[in-house]
Amino acid sequence: MSKPWQPYALHILDAIAKIRRIRMRGDIVDDEVLYDAALRNLQTLSEATQLLPDDRKAAYPDIPWREISGFRNILVHNYLGDIDPLTVAAVIDKNLPALEESIRVMLAQDHGNLDAALALLNRKGGEPPQAGDEIL
Secondary structure (H helix, E strand, O other), X not given: OOOOOHHHHHHHHHHHHHHXXXXXXXXOOOOHHHHHHHHHHHHHHHHHHOOOOHHHHHOOOOOOHHHHHHHHHHHHHOOOOOOOHHHHHHHHHHHHXXXXXXXXXHHHHHOOOHHHXXXXXXXXXXXXXXXXXXXX
């Protein structure tokens, strides 16, 4: 029996919310403490995406799932030496909004509630849904 995937999806949303809060505290390009915090959450997020079911991920072909997994390997193993903060900031800006939207819809669809899916999409900058949230 496979493990439930929903806790991993919630973990992704939590990491995205943390990255958003980190970015609100300052520029990760100029502040190495904020940069390190962002990298740690990107690593956590990337690891969690690897634990989502392939059939769920296949429903969102615009999300670069393989690249997210590869990025995790770069972060963990530091294949390229010091990672460029400008590139990390660009990855965050370019990819996290769509990933967040896809994960929110994935969770809402799992609960068979189209209204909840639409409500999740309309939650701008809110905290990620938690297990047991009424909206799910």
